[in-house]
Amino acid sequence: MTPFVADVLIPVGKIVAVILYPMIMVVVMIWLERRVVALMQGRLGPNRVGFQGVLQPVADAVKLFFKEDIMQRQADAFLFNISPVLVMFSSLLAFCFVPLGEPIRIGTYTLTLWIAESPVGLLIILGLSSISVFGVIFGGWASNSKYPLMGALRSVVQVLSYEIPTGLTVLTVAFVARSMDLVEIVRRQEASGTWYGFLMPVSFIVFWISAVAETNRAPFDLPEAESELVAGYHTEYSGMKFAFFYMAEYAHMVLVSSLVVILFFGGWLPPFPSVKALAFLHAVPGFVWYLVKIMFFLYLYVWIRATLPRYRFDALIRLVWKWLIPLALVNFLVVALVRVLR
Amino acid sequence: MAFKEINLNMGPQHPSTHGVLRLKLAVDNEVVLSVESIIGYLHRGMEKLWENLTYTQVVPLTDRLDYLASLSNNLGYVLAVEKLAGIEVPRRARYIRVVLAELQRLASHLAWLGFQANDIGAMSVLLYGFEARETILDVFEEYCGARLTIHGIRIGGVPHDLDAALAARIRKVLDGIPRRLADIRALLDDNRIWKQRTVGVGRIAADDAIAYGLTGPCLRACGAAWDMRKDVPYSSYDEFDFDVPLGRNGDVYDRYLVRLEEICQSIRIVRQALDGLPEGETSAKVPRVLKVAPAEVFHTIEAPKGILGFYIRSNGTDKPERVKMKSPSFINLQSVEHMCKGNLFSDVVGILGSLDIVLGEIDK
Numbered sequence: 001m002t003p004f005v006a007d008v009l010i011p012v013g014k015i016v017a018v019i020l021y022p023m024i025m026v027v028v029m030i031w032l033e034r035r036v037v038a039l040m041q042g043r044l045g046p047n048r049v050g051f052q053g054v055l056q057p058v059a060d061a062v063k064l065f066f067k068e069d070i071m072q073r074q075a076d077a078f079l080f081n082i083s084p085v086l087v088m089f090s091s092l093l094a095f096c097f098v099p100l101g102e103p104i105r106i107g108t109y110t111l112t113l114w115i116a117e118s119p120v121g122l123l124i125i126l127g128l129s130s131i132s133v134f135g136v137i138f139g140g141w142a143s144n145s146k147y148p149l150m151g152a153l154r155s156v157v158q159v160l161s162y163e164i165p166t167g168l169t170v171l172t173v174a175f176v177a178r179s180m181d182l183v184e185i186v187r188r189q190e191a192s193g194t195w196y197g198f199l200m201p202v203s204f205i206v207f208w209i210s211a212v213a214e215t216n217r218a219p220f221d222l223p224e225a226e227s228e229l230v231a232g233y234h235t236e237y238s239g240m241k242f243a244f245f246y247m248a249e250y251a252h253m254v255l256v257s258s259l260v261v262i263l264f265f266g267g268w269l270p271p272f273p274s275v276k277a278l279a280f281l282h283a284v285p286g287f288v289w290y291l292v293k294i295m296f297f298l299y300l301y302v303w304i305r306a307t308l309p310r311y312r313f314d315a316l317i318r319l320v321w322k323w324l325i326p327l328a329l330v331n332f333l334v335v336a337l338v339r340v341l342r
Numbered sequence: 343m344a345f346k347e348i349n350l351n352m353g354p355q356h357p358s359t360h361g362v363l364r365l366k367l368a369v370d371n372e373v374v375l376s377v378e379s380i381i382g383y384l385h386r387g388m389e390k391l392w393e394n395l396t397y398t399q400v401v402p403l404t405d406r407l408d409y410l411a412s413l414s415n416n417l418g419y420v421l422a423v424e425k426l427a428g429i430e431v432p433r434r435a436r437y438i439r440v441v442l443a444e445l446q447r448l449a450s451h452l453a454w455l456g457f458q459a460n461d462i463g464a465m466s467v468l469l470y471g472f473e474a475r476e477t478i479l480d481v482f483e484e485y486c487g488a489r490l491t492i493h494g495i496r497i498g499g500v501p502h503d504l505d506a507a508l509a510a511r512i513r514k515v516l517d518g519i520p521r522r523l524a525d526i527r528a529l530l531d532d533n534r535i536w537k538q539r540t541v542g543v544g545r546i547a548a549d550d551a552i553a554y555g556l557t558g559p560c561l562r563a564c565g566a567a568w569d570m571r572k573d574v575p576y577s578s579y580d581e582f583d584f585d586v587p588l589g590r591n592g593d594v595y596d597r598y599l600v601r602l603e604e605i606c607q608s609i610r611i612v613r614q615a616l617d618g619l620p621e622g623e624t625s626a627k628v629p630r631v632l633k634v635a636p637a638e639v640f641h642t643i644e645a646p647k648g649i650l651g652f653y654i655r656s657n658g659t660d661k662p663e664r665v666k667m668k669s670p671s672f673i674n675l676q677s678v679e680h681m682c683k684g685n686l687f688s689d690v691v692g693i694l695g696s697l698d699i700v701l702g703e704i705d706k
Contacts, residue, residue, distance in 0.1 A: 041469035146350050150372075150687075218463065219535055309535045310463025312688045313372055 006109055018115050022095050025294075026250040030057040032295075033302045040306040061247075067239040072145070075236065079142035084237065084244035087135030091251040094128040097121040098258050099183045101268040101286035113287065114183065122170060122180040125259065126163075129214070132252065133159045139245070140233035151232025154313060155216060161320045162213040162220075168328035169207040172200055172335040173263045186267035197264030202331040204264045206324055208297075211256040213320070215249065218305035220316060257297035258290075265293050347375060350687075354383045358461050358691045361701030365678075365690070372687045377679040381672075384705035392665045397423050397632045398497055400665070405491035407669065408703040411450040413482075414645040415703075416495040417443050419665075421576055422641035422652035423497050427634045434622040435499035436578040440615045441512065442485070442494050443577070444608040448519065449478040450646035451559075451601045451608075454698045455526065458598065461695040462539045467526050474522040477515045484508060497632065499625025509616050516609050523605060530598075540595035544681040544693035547592060554677040557670050558648025560697055563600045564592030570644035577643075582614045594696040601698075633660050647671055647698050667706060671699040 031046070031054050038045025046056035071080055096115040104111040118124060133156060140152020173196055174180050177188040189195050197204040213220040234245040261267055268286030311319070350367040353359035362383035368375040388407065392400045404419045405412035417439060424431060431439075456471030479489040486494050486502055494500065530536045546556070548564040561568060569586040571579040587603035589596030634656035642651035648670025657663040674697045681693045 037466075041466045042473050043469060146348060150350075221463070306466045307529065308464065309459065309530070309533065309539060310688075311535055312539055312686060314686065315535070315538045 010109075010111065014115055018095050019092060021100075022092060022251045022254055023247070025254040026247050027057045027061075028054075029250045029254060029298055030060075032298065033305075036299065036302045037306045040303075061243055064243040065240055069239040069241065070236075072143070072236060074144040076142040076144065079138045081241070083135040083139035083142065084241040084248070085135075086138065087132045087248040088244045088251070090128045090131040090135070091248045091255060094125045094255050095251075095258075097125050097182065098255070099186065099262070099267065100290055117181060117183050119184075120180045121182045122174065122185070122263075125182075125255070126167065126170065129252065129255065130159075130163065132248065135245075135248075136233050139237070143233075143236040145236050148233045148235045151235070155233055158216070158220065158316065159214050161317060162210040162324075165206050165320065165324040165328040166210040166214060168325070168332050169203040169210070170263065172203045172332055175335055175339050176200070182262050182267075186262055186269065189266045190269055195264060195266040195269075197260075200264075200331070200335060202327065203335070204260070206328045206331065207264070208260060210320070210324060211260065212301065212304065213316070215252045215256055215301075217253065217301055219308040219311050221305075221310060253298060253301055254294065257294045257301075260297050261290060261293040346370075352690070359694065360457065360699055363675075363694075363699070363701055363704070365694075367687070367690065369687050374682050374685055374687055374690055377682045377690065379675055379678055381675075381701070381704050384701045386706065388706040389665055389667060392662060394661065396660045397427075397634070397662060400662070401496065402491070402493045405493055406702055407667070407706065408450075408645065408647060408650075408671065408700045409490060410453050410700055411446050411646045412491045413442050413446040413494045414450075414643065414650060416493060417577070418641070418643045418645060418650040419652050420495050420497050421643060422639055422654050423632075423634075425641050426637055426639040426654055426656055427497075427632060429498050429626050429628060431499055431577075431626055432623040433578065433620045435624045435626070437615045437619050438500045438504045438624065439495060439577050440579065440582070441504065441612050441619075442482075442492075442500070444612045444615070445478050445481060445512070446492075447608045447646045448605055448612075449475045449482075450698075451605050452478070452519075454601060454646075454695075455598075458594075458692070458695040458698075459526075459530065461691045462536065464529065464533075464536065467529060470522060470526050470529075474519050477518060481508070481512055481515055484511065496625065498628035499623070501625075503624045504619065509619070512612065512616060516612060519605070519609060523602065527602065537595065539689075539692055540598060540696075541593060542591070543594045543685060543689050544696060545591060545593045546677060546681055550680060551592060551677065554680065555673045556648070556677055557673065558644070558646070558698075559600045559604060560597055560648065560674055560677075562586065563589035563596040565590050570642055570649055574642070576641075579611075581618070582611050584611050584614075594692055597696045631660050633658065634662075642668070645670055647700065647703070648674055669703040669706065671697075671701075671703040675699050675704060 034056070035045040035053065046053035049055040049059045071077065097118060099114040099117070101113040103113065136155045136159075137152045140148040140155070143149070173185060176196060176199065177185040179185060179188065234242055237245060268290040270281040270284060270286070270289050272281065347368055347370050350369050351364065352367055353364040354362040359365065364380040364383065366378040366380060386406070388403065391403065395403070401416055401419060404415040407415045452471045452475040456468035459467030459471070482492050482494065483489050485504070485508060486492060546554075546564060548566045551561050551564045552566060557568070565588050567586055567588055570576070572586050584607045587600050587607065589600045636656055636658050638653070638655040640651060640653045642649050649668070650670055651668035653664075653666040653668070654662050655664045678694060678697065682690050685693070
């Protein structure tokens with residue numbers, strides 16, 4: 001393999017892929033959500049554009065590209081314009097640290113299915129997802145309008161509160177794996193033969209609930225509760241800027257699902273590693289397993305949304321401070337004790 | 343950081359004000375300090391309009407008042423005119439009216455159920471409620487060709503007969519509704535989030551409710567038994583056996599339960615009316631040009647949203663001199679501030695939804 005291919009073409013290809021992959025997942029997710037929710041509600045959902053309507057999200061995005069970009073006079077132009085970028089940027093950047101599968105060997109060259117492997121990859125992803133909160137509060141604040149402001153305030157309180165249980169549960173994983181490197185965490189799960197989701201179910205459940213809350217999804221979708229706050233922090237946005245918020249939300253969901261899969265369900269590992277009769281499962285590429293697992297959690301998102309009513313703000317905060325954080329703390333102590341005693 | 347009291351304008355373009363209602367809210371952070379409802383965005387001058395139309399011409403316009411229960415408006419107006427002109431309606435027509443009016447109540451309550459759930463964020467229930475309502479609208483379509491603004495009642499009787507085929511179809515629709523309702527109840531009844539959002543929210547005591555003039559399911563949710571069908575029967579309602587469901591706490595959850603139970607009772611009434619449908623004419627003999635000697639009358643019925651009353655004064659011509667409408671939504675809306683004060687902003691939406699208002703009826 002020539003140095004040109006190894007040093008230029010492949011990195012560039014990977015960079016393109018890391019932008020395209022979340023985007024494609026977003027499109028798939030939007031389509032999945034609309035169709036699945038429609039089927040759950042006895043409707044059809046979009047089924048005209050492309051096969052079974054798969055191109056509907058693309059058509060919508062194209063429509064939003066050409067829409068008039070409105071900014072009201074009293075808005076703060078700089079913050080107003082920067083916040084959708086901030087939200088989108090932090091979601092996309094985090095994907096650089098998400099490993100999609102086992103490295104592939106092509107002759108002497110090893111193609112890694114991630115852009116950057118960092119010993120603190122987990123920390124970086126959590127940090128980046130916190131940056132998107134800034135986008136939300138700037139967006140809501142800079143709109144200089146009441147509904148977006150209330151949405152932004154709600155969002156900040158919610159995301160900051162729910163980051164505590166997220167952090168505490170992520171710590172238990174880092175504890176057991178003795179690493180914050182996402183690739184290393186998957187390797188440890190492979191070596192131990194048990195996925196951490198089964199080893200530490202409490203961690204998984206607390207993480208999942210907090211993750212749904214952090215992505216502002218139903219039943220925790222208060223910041224953008226349409227029946228109360230119209231559209232929450234992005235009420236005043238239109239056109240492409242709105243599309244950025246919209247896509248970033250879905251990208252964030254894909255990211256969170258990826259994290260759940262990597263931290264708790266063995267990333268790209270095939271299921272039942274110890275059962276001899278199911279050894280043929282190893283023939284399926286790791287990337288496919290990874291996708292299947294992600295799709296399961298994305299489906300879970302949609303399912304929850306179609307089923308549950310929305311929390312009220314006080315109940316939401318009560319849930320995190322009175323239940324999830326104490327639970328996460330106790331869980332953390334138990335995991336730490338077991339880890340030390342063994 | 344201290345929060346100032348901010349004024350929040352909810353509506354007239356807002357997803358949850360059920361039309362073009364505008365609420366001026368003063369909120370401290372998320373706590374509601376005061377609510378002022380500003381109405382009139384849908385004012386079409388109905389009452390004045392009616393003074394220039396003949397008694398018969400008014401009927402289709404009443405469809406446009408509470409457009410989710412248009413047939414109940416027809417019934418209220420027509421009964422008042424019949425009382426005024428002394429028209430005796432044949433028994434068969436009265437039974438068909440009961441069938442249609444109760445079907446309309448079902449449709450209205452099912453639509454309300456969907457809206458209320460959607461306001462609180464359970465969006466699937468909206469579709470389930472509408473799916474069930476759709477089957478009833480299909481019955482209306484088969485009966486008279488229209489689905490929403492039905493004009494299904496005429497002065498002196500009903501426009502069409504209810505034949506055996508339609509009766510069989512109505513029975514089939516009635517059989518389907520409890521199953522759909524069970525689906526919805528499985529999603530909501532014991533749902534923790536649903537209960538958090540509804541139990542104890544928007545409470546009003548029975549005394550206050552009566553003082554505010556609250557009627558319909560909202561009043562009965564407080565435990566006050568007052569149903570015109572039972573207490574001041576009209577259109578042969580005294581010939582049917584049904585219960586008036588009552589709540590205890592007068593909160594949003596009880597209003598939900600009362601309406602669900604009313605759906606079951608309406609199904610009971612329609613079944614009885616279909617079983618006991620008497621033979622005979624479907625309309626009384628009414629002169630083509632109805633002229634009414636000077637008199638005045640006030641007649642009330644139990645519409646799905648509460649007590650609907652029509653006051654009519656005649657002057658001997660074929661047109662009413664004055665028609666005044668007592669619309670349940672208008673009066674029920676007045677208690678919104680009493681219910682919302684001190685609650686959270688999110689609850690305003692749920693409380694407003696639980697009152698089941700329709701702006702066509704408020705603004706007239």
